[in-house]
Amino acid sequence: MGSASRVAIVGVGEVGGAVAYNLTLNSMASELLLVDLDLSVRNAQIEDLCDVTYSTNSSTRVRPATYREAAQCDLVVITAASKHMLGQTTVDYTSRNTSMIREVMEAMKPFRADTVLLIVANPVDLLTSLAKEMSGLPPSQVIGTGTALDTYRLRGMAASRALVSPYTVDAFVVGHHGEHQVVVWSAATIGTIPIEDVKMLNAIDRSRIELICKHRSSQISLGKGSAPFGIASVAANLCCSVMLDKHEMYPVSHFQEEYGCCLSLPAVIGRKGILNTVPLSMNEGENAAVKSSGDLLKASVKSIQRDWW
Template identity: 50%
Template sequence: MLGSRIAIVGVGQVGAAAAYAIILGSIATELLLVDDNVSLRDGQVCDLSDVAYSCNSRTRVRAASHHEAGQCDIIVITAGSRHTIGQTNLEYAYRNISIVKTIVDAMTPFKSDAVLLVVSNPVDLLTSLALQLSKLPPSQVLGSGTYLDSMRIRGMLADKIGVAAKSIDLFVLGVQGESQVTAWSAATIGGVPINESLSKEDVINRSDLSNECKHRSQSIVRAKGATPFGIGSVVSSICCAIIQDKGTVHPISHFQPTLGCCFSLPVVLGKKGVTRKVQMPLSFEEDAQITDSATALKAMIDQVNNSN
């Protein structure tokens, strides 16, 4: 952790929640906050500094420029517009594409070993474009992807069957959103395949659980405008794995050369970002669903590139 620095670009609800979690965990020596809204940024710096003081965190918080952010060990992009009523998915995507392009351009050139973590939505599309724009190696450009969905469905399953969530290995993979895929075929409980470990009393409707997991973020956003705490904790966990070179496995969005875009599959995370990919045995149907959604994503990326 010695001398480690994390920057968060965009300090609204999600950025502030991520910063709060990072401070509580003392994950970095210094946390830099960046936002075009200088008043908001400075207010968050003061408020979050109080958190650092009160919990005796080793993380110190300060305001910074985009250029300074680009020289940090990890740069987290949470900036983006909200999906407003009446706005099409395409309009929403293009608005956030413009925002992320502006941010990446302002931070370039990056420190050569910097890890760029995209949280803004649509996360896989923006991660793919950030990789193109940043000129960083593919292993150093990541998206939060389906990490939160994977943690969520493990918790939902744990509540239903009375098993601790940490004893369940179950991943949500692919392009985050409507086409994401729950990898039930590879799920285990305590290392035992799920089909062998569940009793008749533990019968669950897997499709219903997957759909509930998929749409829970939408219901939270309808109720309170954003999902800051869940994604904030995920960002903190990813940053911790990188800064501390943990070598732990996480389902995050990263570049898939065979399909030419970024989406979520399990990887090992360390100081240099993705240190190794994990081959997960999926069913034919799961693999086909992931490929179909990635193909559609690549078509969207090509459309964006051709429009510029």
């Protein structure tokens, strides 16, 4: 990394801490700046991560920062959010986290002109859409983790049933992360073979796989209280792609002119954020499902904007 490379993480609870650990372990930046309203948590994370640098010879310096300092970094990762508590309504959860992203954006502005924002907090597409509106940054510099983790899950489950490596599976989950996300089965392949032609997968229950992709994080959280490792590893991969200008392709949430909001489609990611959206062949039903998910999300964004402005 260059001598001036800096990454900030806003919100260093379980997910933010896991992202910070991964970035520190891999010396992904010269400086890692941590921001959190809970100063005791922030300071404890810094001390813990400093121990990582001592034991691994990491070249990353971990330190506390203000919101304004964070906004001047190369990359800002936003994981700050409230947990979705058992019995909490979706409306209440969404309201709390949209208010939180607004407060964070207001506290950070103005951003450095070439800063890239990575939104990890949920509901990720909605928060990414709002961050894009509030940050003042070009749309290409605002990214959400979107359906990237769901895509890895899909590939892993298909691979385990076909007895192959997940790296040989090319399949995507796209659209609005959550209940309305779409698995693009029609374009899925193992190697160069359409997934529909792989005999071992002829009898798989696609509906069950889709449900697992949607709900695995909730199931993990029921068992241990949270699910930070999977999403943190995805976020760290995206950070790496940005900071090292790797031009890798991920299904991430980014602005779609057609829908007027941010949702997930495959995109090439580098130092300037989204370099381009990659066209993905979908059948009529899949296209309709993505459009429907985009329309629902756009309506949610407009509703919040009416309340705010």
